[in-house]
Amino acid sequence: MLMLLLPIAPALGLYQHLSDSLAAESIARHGLRAALLDQEKGVLPTGVGRYLEPLALNWGKSIESYELSCGGQCGEGSLLSLRVQIGSAWAIQTAGLEPN
Numbered sequence: 001m002l003m004l005l006l007p008i009a010p011a012l013g014l015y016q017h018l019s020d021s022l023a024a025e026s027i028a029r030h031g032l033r034a035a036l037l038d039q040e041k042g043v044l045p046t047g048v049g050r051y052l053e054p055l056a057l058n059w060g061k062s063i064e065s066y067e068l069s070c071g072g073q074c075g076e077g078s079l080l081s082l083r084v085q086i087g088s089a090w091a092i093q094t095a096g097l098e099p100n
Contacts, residue, residue, distance in 0.1 A: 023059040024091035028084040
């Protein structure tokens with residue numbers, strides 16, 4: 001019986017990692033989109049966590065860390081990136097800031 005159950009443990013670990021990866025991608029994508037839609041032109045969005053928490057709750061996951069950054073000076077035409085970590089999986093989504 002033990003020999004039949006041994007292959008299940010690695011499969012469950014793989015399933016958990018894939019679930020965390022999919023959740024991180026989705027949360028980063030939708031969180032960045034919500035932050036960009038709510039931002040003022042030329043101003044880095046603040047309070048991104050308020051968008052991420054409900055998304056994580058819907059996935060049944062907890063966010064270990066997140067970081068919102070703008071390459072160089074944040075202004076029109078710059079790239080805004082959101083990095084989200086869930087468990088051992090992390091995802092980065094990037095979007096361009098539109099001109100005024």
